[in-house]
Amino acid sequence: MDEYLSILRLILPIFAMLAIGFVLRWKELMGQAVEKGMVELVVKVFYPCLIINSMIEASSFRGSVGSFWGPLAGFGTIVIGFLVCSVVGRVVGIKKGKGLRTFAFSAGIYNYGYLPVPLIVDLYGADELAVLFMHNVGIEIAIWTVGISFLAGGSLGEGLKKIFNPMVVALLVGLALNLSGWNTKLPSEVTSSVSMLAACAVPLGLLAIGANLFDHVRDGEKLWDNRDSVAGIALRLGVLPVVGLAIAWYFPLSIELKRVLVFQAAMPAGIMPIVLTKHYGGQPVVAVRVALATTIVGMLTMPLWIRFGLGLIGG
Template sequence: MNTLKIVEQVLALFFMMIIGYIARKAKIISGDMNRGLSEILLKVTLPCLIISSFNVSYSKDTASNAFTLLLYSLIIHICLFFVSNIFYNRYPKSVQSVLRYGTIFSNCGYMGIPVIESIYGKTGIFYTSIFNIPFNILIWILGVYLFLGKSDLKTLRKAIINPGLISTILGVIMFIFSLKLPNILMKTFEGVGSITTPLSMILIGSMIAEIPLKELFLSKSIYYFSFIRLILIPVSILYILNFFKADGMLLSIPVLITAMPAAANTPVFAEIYGGDTVIASKCVLISTLISIITIPLIIFLIQ
Protein backbone atom coordinates (compact mmCIF):
# COMPACT_ATOMS: atom_id res chain seq x y z
CA MET A 1 0.00 0.00 0.00
CA ASN A 2 1.23 3.49 -0.89
CA THR A 3 1.21 5.45 2.38
CA LEU A 4 0.72 8.89 0.82
CA LYS A 5 -2.12 7.66 -1.38
CA ILE A 6 -3.87 6.07 1.61
CA VAL A 7 -3.54 9.26 3.67
CA GLU A 8 -5.01 11.26 0.78
CA GLN A 9 -7.94 8.84 0.42
CA VAL A 10 -8.73 8.85 4.14
CA LEU A 11 -8.50 12.65 4.24
CA ALA A 12 -10.88 12.84 1.27
CA LEU A 13 -13.40 10.75 3.24
CA PHE A 14 -12.89 13.02 6.24
CA PHE A 15 -13.60 16.15 4.18
CA MET A 16 -16.76 14.51 2.83
CA MET A 17 -17.84 14.09 6.46
CA ILE A 18 -17.14 17.79 7.07
CA ILE A 19 -19.45 18.66 4.17
CA GLY A 20 -22.18 16.56 5.80
CA TYR A 21 -21.48 18.21 9.16
CA ILE A 22 -21.76 21.72 7.70
CA ALA A 23 -24.89 20.80 5.73
CA ARG A 24 -26.59 19.55 8.91
CA LYS A 25 -25.58 22.60 10.96
CA ALA A 26 -26.82 24.84 8.13
CA LYS A 27 -30.12 22.91 8.18
CA ILE A 28 -29.67 21.84 4.56
CA ILE A 29 -29.98 18.27 5.85
CA SER A 30 -32.71 17.48 8.39
CA GLY A 31 -33.24 14.52 10.70
CA ASP A 32 -35.90 13.17 8.34
CA MET A 33 -33.48 13.51 5.43
CA ASN A 34 -30.90 11.51 7.41
CA ARG A 35 -33.38 8.66 7.68
CA GLY A 36 -34.17 8.90 3.97
CA LEU A 37 -30.48 8.88 3.04
CA SER A 38 -29.98 5.81 5.24
CA GLU A 39 -32.76 3.99 3.39
CA ILE A 40 -31.32 4.93 -0.01
CA LEU A 41 -27.86 3.73 1.04
CA LEU A 42 -29.06 0.47 2.53
CA LYS A 43 -31.62 -0.49 -0.10
CA VAL A 44 -30.36 1.11 -3.32
CA THR A 45 -26.79 2.36 -3.68
CA LEU A 46 -24.96 -0.20 -1.51
CA PRO A 47 -26.59 -3.25 -3.21
CA CYS A 48 -25.73 -1.73 -6.61
CA LEU A 49 -22.12 -1.19 -5.50
CA ILE A 50 -21.87 -4.78 -4.24
CA ILE A 51 -23.30 -6.32 -7.43
CA SER A 52 -20.99 -4.25 -9.65
CA SER A 53 -17.97 -5.36 -7.59
CA PHE A 54 -18.68 -9.02 -8.40
CA ASN A 55 -18.07 -8.43 -12.10
CA VAL A 56 -14.82 -10.40 -11.87
CA SER A 57 -13.62 -13.58 -13.53
CA TYR A 58 -13.72 -16.78 -11.49
CA SER A 59 -10.40 -18.23 -10.39
CA LYS A 60 -9.42 -20.79 -7.78
CA ASP A 61 -7.21 -18.30 -5.95
CA THR A 62 -9.96 -15.69 -5.74
CA ALA A 63 -12.49 -18.30 -4.58
CA SER A 64 -10.01 -19.61 -1.99
CA ASN A 65 -9.37 -16.10 -0.64
CA ALA A 66 -13.10 -15.41 -0.50
CA PHE A 67 -13.77 -18.60 1.46
CA THR A 68 -10.90 -17.81 3.85
CA LEU A 69 -12.30 -14.33 4.54
CA LEU A 70 -15.77 -15.80 5.07
CA LEU A 71 -14.31 -18.21 7.64
CA TYR A 72 -12.31 -15.44 9.34
CA SER A 73 -15.42 -13.29 9.63
CA LEU A 74 -17.52 -16.07 11.14
CA ILE A 75 -14.83 -16.90 13.70
CA ILE A 76 -14.26 -13.24 14.61
CA HIS A 77 -17.97 -12.49 15.14
CA ILE A 78 -18.54 -15.60 17.25
CA CYS A 79 -15.41 -14.97 19.36
CA LEU A 80 -16.46 -11.36 19.96
CA PHE A 81 -19.89 -12.56 21.07
CA PHE A 82 -18.30 -14.45 23.96
CA VAL A 83 -15.41 -12.09 24.73
CA SER A 84 -17.66 -9.01 24.83
CA ASN A 85 -19.45 -10.46 27.84
CA ILE A 86 -16.20 -10.18 29.81
CA PHE A 87 -15.72 -6.54 28.81
CA TYR A 88 -19.15 -5.34 29.95
CA ASN A 89 -20.45 -7.76 32.60
CA ARG A 90 -20.55 -5.02 35.26
CA TYR A 91 -23.09 -2.91 33.36
CA PRO A 92 -26.92 -3.11 33.63
CA LYS A 93 -28.56 -5.43 31.09
CA SER A 94 -30.02 -2.62 28.94
CA VAL A 95 -26.58 -0.98 28.67
CA GLN A 96 -24.60 -4.23 28.43
CA SER A 97 -26.63 -5.46 25.44
CA VAL A 98 -25.96 -2.21 23.56
CA LEU A 99 -22.22 -2.17 24.31
CA ARG A 100 -21.84 -5.83 23.34
CA TYR A 101 -23.79 -5.31 20.11
CA GLY A 102 -21.62 -2.34 19.14
CA THR A 103 -18.48 -4.33 19.96
CA ILE A 104 -19.45 -7.38 17.90
CA PHE A 105 -20.88 -5.53 14.90
CA SER A 106 -18.94 -2.72 13.23
CA ASN A 107 -20.04 -0.17 10.65
CA CYS A 108 -18.86 -2.46 7.86
CA GLY A 109 -21.27 -1.06 5.28
CA TYR A 110 -21.63 2.71 5.44
CA MET A 111 -18.03 3.26 6.52
CA GLY A 112 -16.14 -0.02 6.01
CA ILE A 113 -16.85 -0.41 2.31
CA PRO A 114 -15.97 3.22 1.43
CA VAL A 115 -12.65 2.97 3.32
CA ILE A 116 -11.79 -0.36 1.68
CA GLU A 117 -12.82 0.94 -1.75
CA SER A 118 -10.61 4.00 -1.34
CA ILE A 119 -7.59 1.71 -0.81
CA TYR A 120 -8.30 -1.42 -2.89
CA GLY A 121 -10.97 -0.42 -5.39
CA LYS A 122 -13.55 -2.92 -6.66
CA THR A 123 -11.45 -5.95 -5.67
CA GLY A 124 -11.59 -4.73 -2.09
CA ILE A 125 -15.37 -4.30 -2.28
CA PHE A 126 -15.69 -7.85 -3.63
CA TYR A 127 -13.76 -9.37 -0.72
CA THR A 128 -15.38 -7.07 1.85
CA SER A 129 -18.85 -8.10 0.65
CA ILE A 130 -17.87 -11.73 1.25
CA PHE A 131 -16.45 -10.85 4.68
CA ASN A 132 -19.72 -9.07 5.57
CA ILE A 133 -21.97 -12.10 4.90
CA PRO A 134 -21.80 -13.37 8.53
CA PHE A 135 -22.54 -9.81 9.72
CA ASN A 136 -25.75 -9.65 7.67
CA ILE A 137 -26.93 -12.95 9.11
CA LEU A 138 -25.64 -12.82 12.69
CA ILE A 139 -27.09 -9.38 13.54
CA TRP A 140 -30.51 -11.08 13.38
CA ILE A 141 -29.39 -14.10 15.41
CA LEU A 142 -26.70 -13.08 17.91
CA GLY A 143 -27.74 -9.41 17.78
CA VAL A 144 -31.36 -10.08 18.73
CA TYR A 145 -30.25 -12.67 21.29
CA LEU A 146 -28.18 -10.01 23.12
CA PHE A 147 -31.32 -7.95 23.77
CA LEU A 148 -33.99 -10.62 24.19
CA GLY A 149 -32.05 -13.72 25.23
CA LYS A 150 -33.53 -15.56 22.24
CA SER A 151 -34.06 -15.41 18.46
CA ASP A 152 -37.18 -16.48 16.55
CA LEU A 153 -38.25 -17.36 13.01
CA LYS A 154 -39.28 -13.77 12.30
CA THR A 155 -35.78 -12.47 12.98
CA LEU A 156 -34.26 -15.35 11.01
CA ARG A 157 -36.35 -14.34 7.99
CA LYS A 158 -34.93 -10.83 8.28
CA ALA A 159 -31.45 -12.36 8.25
CA ILE A 160 -32.18 -13.80 4.83
CA ILE A 161 -34.32 -11.02 3.35
CA ASN A 162 -32.11 -7.94 3.52
CA PRO A 163 -30.70 -5.97 0.58
CA GLY A 164 -27.03 -6.34 1.55
CA LEU A 165 -27.17 -10.13 1.79
CA ILE A 166 -29.40 -10.59 -1.27
CA SER A 167 -27.08 -8.49 -3.45
CA THR A 168 -24.06 -10.42 -2.14
CA ILE A 169 -25.69 -13.78 -2.89
CA LEU A 170 -26.55 -12.61 -6.42
CA GLY A 171 -22.95 -11.46 -6.81
CA VAL A 172 -21.59 -14.80 -5.59
CA ILE A 173 -23.78 -16.63 -8.14
CA MET A 174 -22.47 -14.32 -10.88
CA PHE A 175 -18.89 -14.99 -9.76
CA ILE A 176 -19.15 -18.78 -9.46
CA PHE A 177 -20.88 -19.25 -12.82
CA SER A 178 -18.93 -16.44 -14.56
CA LEU A 179 -22.18 -14.66 -15.43
CA LYS A 180 -21.81 -11.21 -16.95
CA LEU A 181 -24.58 -8.62 -16.87
CA PRO A 182 -25.34 -6.69 -20.08
CA ASN A 183 -23.06 -3.67 -20.36
CA ILE A 184 -25.93 -1.18 -19.96
CA LEU A 185 -27.03 -2.84 -16.70
CA MET A 186 -23.48 -2.95 -15.36
CA LYS A 187 -23.00 0.75 -16.12
CA THR A 188 -26.27 1.46 -14.31
CA PHE A 189 -25.18 -0.49 -11.21
CA GLU A 190 -21.73 1.11 -11.28
CA GLY A 191 -23.19 4.61 -11.66
CA VAL A 192 -25.68 4.23 -8.81
CA GLY A 193 -23.15 2.37 -6.65
CA SER A 194 -20.53 5.07 -7.15
CA ILE A 195 -22.48 7.54 -5.00
CA THR A 196 -22.35 5.19 -1.99
CA THR A 197 -19.06 6.52 -0.62
CA PRO A 198 -19.78 10.28 -0.75
CA LEU A 199 -23.36 9.74 0.40
CA SER A 200 -22.21 7.57 3.32
CA MET A 201 -19.63 10.10 4.47
CA ILE A 202 -22.07 13.02 4.17
CA LEU A 203 -24.61 11.06 6.23
CA ILE A 204 -22.03 10.23 8.91
CA GLY A 205 -20.95 13.88 9.06
CA SER A 206 -24.57 14.91 9.45
CA MET A 207 -25.00 12.40 12.29
CA ILE A 208 -21.89 13.71 14.06
CA ALA A 209 -23.35 17.24 13.88
CA GLU A 210 -26.15 16.06 16.16
CA ILE A 211 -23.76 15.40 19.08
CA PRO A 212 -23.78 18.26 21.62
CA LEU A 213 -20.14 19.25 22.22
CA LYS A 214 -20.42 18.59 25.95
CA GLU A 215 -21.30 14.95 25.20
CA LEU A 216 -17.76 14.47 23.89
CA PHE A 217 -16.36 14.98 27.39
CA LEU A 218 -18.84 12.83 29.31
CA SER A 219 -19.78 9.13 29.41
CA LYS A 220 -16.62 7.29 30.46
CA SER A 221 -18.29 4.05 29.38
CA ILE A 222 -18.35 5.31 25.77
CA TYR A 223 -14.62 6.04 25.84
CA TYR A 224 -14.03 2.56 27.26
CA PHE A 225 -16.26 1.09 24.54
CA SER A 226 -14.51 3.11 21.82
CA PHE A 227 -11.08 1.92 22.96
CA ILE A 228 -12.22 -1.71 22.70
CA ARG A 229 -14.08 -1.21 19.40
CA LEU A 230 -11.50 0.94 17.60
CA ILE A 231 -8.14 -0.15 19.01
CA LEU A 232 -8.12 -3.33 21.11
CA ILE A 233 -10.10 -5.51 18.69
CA PRO A 234 -8.38 -4.60 15.39
CA VAL A 235 -4.89 -4.62 16.94
CA SER A 236 -5.55 -8.05 18.50
CA ILE A 237 -6.80 -9.42 15.18
CA LEU A 238 -3.78 -7.91 13.41
CA TYR A 239 -1.35 -9.74 15.68
CA ILE A 240 -3.30 -13.01 15.55
CA LEU A 241 -3.46 -13.00 11.73
CA ASN A 242 0.21 -12.03 11.54
CA PHE A 243 0.99 -15.03 13.73
CA PHE A 244 -0.80 -17.26 11.20
CA LYS A 245 1.12 -15.61 8.32
CA ALA A 246 -1.91 -13.95 6.72
CA ASP A 247 -1.00 -11.21 4.27
CA GLY A 248 -2.43 -8.89 1.63
CA MET A 249 -6.18 -8.43 1.77
CA LEU A 250 -6.54 -11.59 3.88
CA LEU A 251 -4.86 -9.55 6.60
CA SER A 252 -5.98 -5.99 5.93
CA ILE A 253 -9.71 -6.50 5.30
CA PRO A 254 -10.48 -8.29 8.62
CA VAL A 255 -8.37 -5.75 10.52
CA LEU A 256 -9.84 -2.68 8.81
CA ILE A 257 -13.45 -3.83 9.02
CA THR A 258 -13.08 -4.54 12.75
CA ALA A 259 -11.45 -1.10 13.14
CA MET A 260 -14.67 0.61 12.06
CA PRO A 261 -16.97 2.31 14.62
CA ALA A 262 -20.13 0.72 16.02
CA ALA A 263 -22.71 -0.50 13.50
CA ALA A 264 -25.01 2.32 12.37
CA ASN A 265 -28.09 0.24 13.23
CA THR A 266 -27.15 -0.11 16.93
CA PRO A 267 -29.71 2.53 18.07
CA VAL A 268 -32.39 0.90 15.89
CA PHE A 269 -31.89 -2.50 17.55
CA ALA A 270 -31.83 -0.84 20.99
CA GLU A 271 -35.14 0.91 20.23
CA ILE A 272 -36.87 -2.21 18.92
CA TYR A 273 -35.57 -4.73 21.46
CA GLY A 274 -35.44 -2.71 24.69
CA GLY A 275 -31.84 -1.54 24.96
CA ASP A 276 -30.61 1.86 26.15
CA THR A 277 -31.16 4.05 23.08
CA VAL A 278 -29.22 7.04 24.47
CA ILE A 279 -26.10 4.92 25.06
CA ALA A 280 -26.60 3.29 21.64
CA SER A 281 -26.65 6.65 19.86
CA LYS A 282 -23.57 7.84 21.75
CA CYS A 283 -21.73 4.60 20.89
CA VAL A 284 -22.31 5.11 17.18
CA LEU A 285 -21.72 8.84 16.97
CA ILE A 286 -18.74 9.19 19.32
CA SER A 287 -16.95 6.04 18.09
CA THR A 288 -17.46 7.36 14.54
CA LEU A 289 -15.90 10.68 15.48
CA ILE A 290 -12.92 9.06 17.23
CA SER A 291 -12.42 6.65 14.31
CA ILE A 292 -11.37 9.57 12.12
CA ILE A 293 -8.13 9.48 14.13
CA THR A 294 -7.83 5.73 14.83
CA ILE A 295 -8.46 4.35 11.32
CA PRO A 296 -5.33 5.99 9.82
CA LEU A 297 -3.34 4.65 12.80
CA ILE A 298 -4.60 1.11 12.16
CA ILE A 299 -3.75 1.46 8.45
CA PHE A 300 -0.24 2.52 9.45
CA LEU A 301 0.10 -0.56 11.72
CA ILE A 302 -1.02 -2.90 8.92
CA GLN A 303 1.88 -1.71 6.79
Protein backbone atom coordinates in the same frame (compact mmCIF):
# COMPACT_ATOMS: atom_id res chain seq x y z
CA MET B 1 5.42 8.84 8.66
CA ASP B 2 4.77 9.26 4.94
CA GLU B 3 2.78 6.02 4.87
CA TYR B 4 0.73 7.16 7.87
CA LEU B 5 -0.06 10.49 6.17
CA SER B 6 -1.01 8.70 2.95
CA ILE B 7 -3.57 6.57 4.79
CA LEU B 8 -4.78 9.59 6.76
CA ARG B 9 -5.39 11.50 3.51
CA LEU B 10 -7.64 8.67 2.34
CA ILE B 11 -9.58 8.73 5.62
CA LEU B 12 -10.15 12.48 5.94
CA PRO B 13 -12.61 12.80 3.01
CA ILE B 14 -14.80 10.17 4.68
CA PHE B 15 -15.01 12.24 7.85
CA ALA B 16 -15.54 15.34 5.73
CA MET B 17 -18.69 13.74 4.29
CA LEU B 18 -19.95 13.03 7.81
CA ALA B 19 -19.30 16.66 8.73
CA ILE B 20 -21.13 17.91 5.64
CA GLY B 21 -24.15 15.79 6.53
CA PHE B 22 -24.01 17.23 10.05
CA VAL B 23 -23.98 20.80 8.69
CA LEU B 24 -26.74 20.12 6.16
CA ARG B 25 -29.06 18.99 8.96
CA TRP B 26 -27.99 21.92 11.13
CA LYS B 27 -28.85 24.36 8.34
CA GLU B 28 -32.13 22.50 7.71
CA LEU B 29 -31.10 21.58 4.18
CA MET B 30 -31.59 17.87 4.88
CA GLY B 31 -34.73 17.24 6.87
CA GLN B 32 -35.66 13.95 8.47
CA ALA B 33 -37.94 13.03 5.56
CA VAL B 34 -35.08 13.58 3.09
CA GLU B 35 -32.68 11.58 5.24
CA LYS B 36 -35.18 8.74 5.61
CA GLY B 37 -35.63 8.59 1.83
CA MET B 38 -31.87 8.63 1.30
CA VAL B 39 -31.35 5.77 3.75
CA GLU B 40 -34.08 3.74 2.05
CA LEU B 41 -32.42 4.25 -1.33
CA VAL B 42 -28.96 3.46 0.02
CA VAL B 43 -30.05 0.25 1.74
CA LYS B 44 -32.41 -1.04 -0.95
CA VAL B 45 -30.86 0.28 -4.19
CA PHE B 46 -27.45 1.98 -4.09
CA TYR B 47 -25.55 -0.32 -1.71
CA PRO B 48 -26.89 -3.50 -3.35
CA CYS B 49 -25.75 -2.05 -6.69
CA LEU B 50 -22.32 -1.38 -5.18
CA ILE B 51 -22.08 -5.02 -4.14
CA ILE B 52 -23.21 -6.33 -7.53
CA ASN B 53 -20.89 -3.92 -9.33
CA SER B 54 -17.88 -5.09 -7.32
CA MET B 55 -18.73 -8.73 -8.12
CA ILE B 56 -19.11 -7.91 -11.81
CA GLU B 57 -15.75 -6.14 -11.95
CA ALA B 58 -13.84 -8.63 -9.79
CA SER B 59 -11.78 -11.48 -11.16
CA SER B 60 -13.56 -14.84 -11.12
CA PHE B 61 -14.02 -16.44 -7.70
CA ARG B 62 -14.17 -19.84 -9.37
CA GLY B 63 -11.56 -22.04 -7.75
CA SER B 64 -10.79 -19.44 -5.05
CA VAL B 65 -11.98 -21.58 -2.15
CA GLY B 66 -9.97 -19.51 0.32
CA SER B 67 -12.19 -16.51 -0.30
CA PHE B 68 -15.13 -18.34 1.27
CA TRP B 69 -13.39 -18.24 4.64
CA GLY B 70 -14.41 -14.57 4.64
CA PRO B 71 -17.92 -15.02 6.09
CA LEU B 72 -16.56 -17.28 8.84
CA ALA B 73 -13.93 -14.68 9.76
CA GLY B 74 -16.55 -11.91 9.77
CA PHE B 75 -18.89 -13.94 11.98
CA GLY B 76 -16.12 -14.88 14.38
CA THR B 77 -14.70 -11.40 14.91
CA ILE B 78 -18.15 -9.97 15.69
CA VAL B 79 -19.15 -12.71 18.13
CA ILE B 80 -15.78 -12.45 19.89
CA GLY B 81 -16.38 -8.70 20.08
CA PHE B 82 -19.77 -9.20 21.77
CA LEU B 83 -18.30 -11.59 24.35
CA VAL B 84 -15.23 -9.48 25.18
CA CYS B 85 -17.22 -6.25 25.46
CA SER B 86 -19.85 -7.90 27.65
CA VAL B 87 -17.21 -9.18 30.08
CA VAL B 88 -15.30 -5.88 30.20
CA GLY B 89 -18.57 -3.94 30.50
CA ARG B 90 -19.39 -5.87 33.68
CA VAL B 91 -15.87 -5.30 35.01
CA VAL B 92 -16.15 -1.51 34.62
CA GLY B 93 -19.54 -1.47 36.33
CA ILE B 94 -22.08 -1.37 33.50
CA LYS B 95 -25.09 -3.41 34.60
CA LYS B 96 -27.94 -5.16 32.84
CA GLY B 97 -30.84 -2.76 32.45
CA LYS B 98 -28.37 0.14 32.62
CA GLY B 99 -26.83 -0.24 29.18
CA LEU B 100 -24.65 -3.37 29.40
CA ARG B 101 -26.21 -5.15 26.43
CA THR B 102 -26.26 -1.99 24.33
CA PHE B 103 -22.62 -1.30 25.18
CA ALA B 104 -21.50 -4.82 24.26
CA PHE B 105 -23.57 -4.77 21.07
CA SER B 106 -22.36 -1.37 19.86
CA ALA B 107 -18.69 -1.75 20.85
CA GLY B 108 -18.61 -5.28 19.46
CA ILE B 109 -19.57 -4.19 15.93
CA TYR B 110 -17.01 -2.31 13.87
CA ASN B 111 -17.89 -0.01 10.99
CA TYR B 112 -17.71 -2.70 8.33
CA GLY B 113 -19.20 -0.81 5.38
CA TYR B 114 -19.04 2.92 4.89
CA LEU B 115 -15.51 3.49 6.18
CA PRO B 116 -13.55 0.52 4.78
CA VAL B 117 -15.23 0.52 1.34
CA PRO B 118 -13.69 3.74 -0.02
CA LEU B 119 -10.31 2.94 1.54
CA ILE B 120 -10.14 -0.51 0.00
CA VAL B 121 -11.35 0.75 -3.39
CA ASP B 122 -8.67 3.45 -3.46
CA LEU B 123 -5.85 1.12 -2.42
CA TYR B 124 -6.70 -2.24 -3.98
CA GLY B 125 -9.69 -2.06 -6.35
CA ALA B 126 -12.63 -4.31 -7.21
CA ASP B 127 -11.10 -7.71 -6.40
CA GLU B 128 -10.37 -6.68 -2.82
CA LEU B 129 -13.80 -5.03 -2.47
CA ALA B 130 -15.50 -8.27 -3.51
CA VAL B 131 -13.64 -10.14 -0.76
CA LEU B 132 -14.75 -7.45 1.72
CA PHE B 133 -18.39 -8.03 0.84
CA MET B 134 -17.98 -11.79 1.21
CA HIS B 135 -16.50 -11.18 4.65
CA ASN B 136 -19.40 -8.86 5.54
CA VAL B 137 -21.96 -11.64 4.97
CA GLY B 138 -20.65 -13.31 8.13
CA ILE B 139 -21.03 -10.02 9.98
CA GLU B 140 -24.67 -9.70 8.89
CA ILE B 141 -25.36 -13.24 10.09
CA ALA B 142 -23.68 -12.55 13.45
CA ILE B 143 -25.63 -9.32 13.98
CA TRP B 144 -29.06 -10.70 13.08
CA THR B 145 -28.71 -13.95 14.99
CA VAL B 146 -26.35 -13.74 17.97
CA GLY B 147 -26.42 -9.94 18.20
CA ILE B 148 -30.16 -9.30 18.10
CA SER B 149 -30.87 -12.25 20.38
CA PHE B 150 -28.29 -10.86 22.81
CA LEU B 151 -29.61 -7.28 22.60
CA ALA B 152 -33.33 -7.89 22.89
CA GLY B 153 -33.82 -11.55 23.68
CA GLY B 154 -35.36 -12.12 20.23
CA SER B 155 -35.62 -15.62 18.84
CA LEU B 156 -33.04 -17.07 16.49
CA GLY B 157 -35.77 -17.59 13.87
CA GLU B 158 -36.66 -13.89 13.84
CA GLY B 159 -33.04 -13.02 13.26
CA LEU B 160 -32.62 -15.56 10.48
CA LYS B 161 -35.53 -14.00 8.58
CA LYS B 162 -33.66 -10.69 8.49
CA ILE B 163 -30.43 -12.16 7.13
CA PHE B 164 -31.82 -12.17 3.60
CA ASN B 165 -31.88 -8.40 3.30
CA PRO B 166 -31.32 -6.55 0.00
CA MET B 167 -27.54 -6.44 0.50
CA VAL B 168 -27.16 -10.18 1.09
CA VAL B 169 -29.45 -10.92 -1.86
CA ALA B 170 -27.32 -8.59 -3.99
CA LEU B 171 -24.21 -10.50 -2.91
CA LEU B 172 -25.79 -13.79 -3.95
CA VAL B 173 -26.80 -12.34 -7.34
CA GLY B 174 -23.36 -10.82 -7.90
CA LEU B 175 -21.61 -13.99 -6.83
CA ALA B 176 -23.75 -16.07 -9.20
CA LEU B 177 -22.85 -13.72 -12.07
CA ASN B 178 -19.17 -13.91 -11.18
CA LEU B 179 -18.99 -17.70 -10.83
CA SER B 180 -21.02 -18.32 -13.97
CA GLY B 181 -18.94 -15.95 -16.07
CA TRP B 182 -21.99 -13.92 -17.03
CA ASN B 183 -20.40 -10.83 -15.45
CA THR B 184 -18.30 -10.47 -18.62
CA LYS B 185 -21.30 -10.95 -20.94
CA LEU B 186 -23.67 -8.32 -19.57
CA PRO B 187 -24.56 -5.46 -21.94
CA SER B 188 -22.60 -2.26 -21.32
CA GLU B 189 -25.88 -0.42 -20.76
CA VAL B 190 -26.57 -2.65 -17.76
CA THR B 191 -23.10 -2.48 -16.25
CA SER B 192 -22.90 1.31 -16.72
CA SER B 193 -26.27 1.81 -15.02
CA VAL B 194 -25.30 -0.42 -12.09
CA SER B 195 -21.97 1.41 -11.79
CA MET B 196 -23.64 4.84 -11.65
CA LEU B 197 -26.08 3.70 -8.98
CA ALA B 198 -23.23 2.09 -7.04
CA ALA B 199 -21.33 5.39 -6.99
CA CYS B 200 -24.13 6.95 -4.92
CA ALA B 201 -23.96 4.43 -2.06
CA VAL B 202 -21.07 5.64 0.09
CA PRO B 203 -21.39 9.45 -0.19
CA LEU B 204 -25.16 9.49 0.40
CA GLY B 205 -24.86 7.00 3.24
CA LEU B 206 -22.19 9.10 4.97
CA LEU B 207 -24.28 12.28 4.57
CA ALA B 208 -27.26 10.54 6.20
CA ILE B 209 -25.12 9.31 9.09
CA GLY B 210 -23.76 12.82 9.68
CA ALA B 211 -27.28 14.23 9.72
CA ASN B 212 -28.38 11.59 12.22
CA LEU B 213 -25.48 12.45 14.53
CA PHE B 214 -26.59 16.08 14.53
CA ASP B 215 -29.99 15.03 15.88
CA HIS B 216 -28.35 13.57 18.98
CA VAL B 217 -26.31 16.75 19.52
CA ARG B 218 -29.36 18.97 19.00
CA ASP B 219 -31.44 16.97 21.46
CA GLY B 220 -28.93 17.76 24.19
CA GLU B 221 -27.97 14.18 24.89
CA LYS B 222 -24.88 13.60 26.99
CA LEU B 223 -22.63 12.33 24.23
CA TRP B 224 -19.56 11.75 26.39
CA ASP B 225 -19.52 9.49 29.42
CA ASN B 226 -16.26 8.70 31.15
CA ARG B 227 -17.20 5.05 31.52
CA ASP B 228 -19.05 4.27 28.27
CA SER B 229 -16.88 6.39 25.99
CA VAL B 230 -13.48 5.48 27.45
CA ALA B 231 -14.32 1.78 27.71
CA GLY B 232 -15.59 1.85 24.12
CA ILE B 233 -12.36 3.48 22.89
CA ALA B 234 -10.18 1.06 24.83
CA LEU B 235 -12.00 -1.99 23.49
CA ARG B 236 -12.87 -1.02 19.93
CA LEU B 237 -9.60 0.79 19.14
CA GLY B 238 -7.21 -0.95 21.52
CA VAL B 239 -8.09 -4.52 22.47
CA LEU B 240 -10.31 -5.83 19.64
CA PRO B 241 -8.00 -4.80 16.77
CA VAL B 242 -5.48 -7.25 18.22
CA VAL B 243 -8.02 -10.06 17.73
CA GLY B 244 -8.53 -9.27 14.05
CA LEU B 245 -4.82 -8.84 13.40
CA ALA B 246 -4.02 -12.10 15.22
CA ILE B 247 -6.45 -13.99 12.96
CA ALA B 248 -4.96 -12.33 9.87
CA TRP B 249 -1.41 -13.15 10.98
CA TYR B 250 -1.89 -16.69 12.28
CA PHE B 251 -4.33 -18.41 9.91
CA PRO B 252 -3.37 -19.49 6.36
CA LEU B 253 -5.85 -17.21 4.60
CA SER B 254 -5.57 -15.52 1.21
CA ILE B 255 -3.69 -12.21 1.22
CA GLU B 256 -6.90 -10.47 0.07
CA LEU B 257 -8.81 -11.71 3.10
CA LYS B 258 -5.89 -10.89 5.40
CA ARG B 259 -5.97 -7.30 4.14
CA VAL B 260 -9.72 -7.11 4.74
CA LEU B 261 -9.21 -8.30 8.31
CA VAL B 262 -6.53 -5.64 8.84
CA PHE B 263 -8.79 -2.84 7.62
CA GLN B 264 -11.81 -4.07 9.57
CA ALA B 265 -9.75 -4.45 12.74
CA ALA B 266 -8.77 -0.78 12.52
CA MET B 267 -12.33 0.52 12.19
CA PRO B 268 -14.22 2.40 14.92
CA ALA B 269 -17.60 1.22 16.17
CA GLY B 270 -20.40 1.06 13.62
CA ILE B 271 -23.28 3.49 13.27
CA MET B 272 -25.95 0.86 12.59
CA PRO B 273 -26.18 -0.22 16.26
CA ILE B 274 -27.65 3.21 17.05
CA VAL B 275 -30.65 2.44 14.83
CA LEU B 276 -30.96 -1.17 15.98
CA THR B 277 -30.88 -0.31 19.68
CA LYS B 278 -33.77 2.11 19.13
CA HIS B 279 -35.79 -0.62 17.46
CA TYR B 280 -34.97 -3.47 19.84
CA GLY B 281 -35.37 -1.74 23.17
CA GLY B 282 -31.77 -0.87 23.96
CA GLN B 283 -30.34 2.47 25.09
CA PRO B 284 -29.42 4.44 21.94
CA VAL B 285 -27.48 7.11 23.82
CA VAL B 286 -24.95 4.46 24.91
CA ALA B 287 -24.53 3.37 21.28
CA VAL B 288 -24.11 7.02 20.22
CA ARG B 289 -21.41 7.58 22.85
CA VAL B 290 -19.45 4.53 21.73
CA ALA B 291 -19.80 5.32 18.01
CA LEU B 292 -18.96 9.02 18.37
CA ALA B 293 -16.00 8.56 20.71
CA THR B 294 -14.42 5.76 18.68
CA THR B 295 -15.00 7.56 15.38
CA ILE B 296 -13.29 10.75 16.58
CA VAL B 297 -10.33 8.96 18.18
CA GLY B 298 -10.29 6.56 15.25
CA MET B 299 -9.15 9.36 12.95
CA LEU B 300 -5.79 9.07 14.70
CA THR B 301 -5.65 5.33 15.39
CA MET B 302 -6.96 3.93 12.08
CA PRO B 303 -3.86 4.81 10.02
CA LEU B 304 -1.62 3.40 12.76
CA TRP B 305 -3.43 0.04 12.94
CA ILE B 306 -3.67 -0.24 9.15
CA ARG B 307 0.02 0.53 8.70
CA PHE B 308 1.03 -1.92 11.44
CA GLY B 309 -1.35 -4.63 10.23
CA LEU B 310 -0.28 -4.47 6.59
CA GLY B 311 3.33 -4.72 7.71
CA LEU B 312 2.47 -7.69 9.90
CA ILE B 313 0.90 -9.71 7.04
CA GLY B 314 3.32 -8.46 4.40
CA GLY B 315 0.45 -6.99 2.39
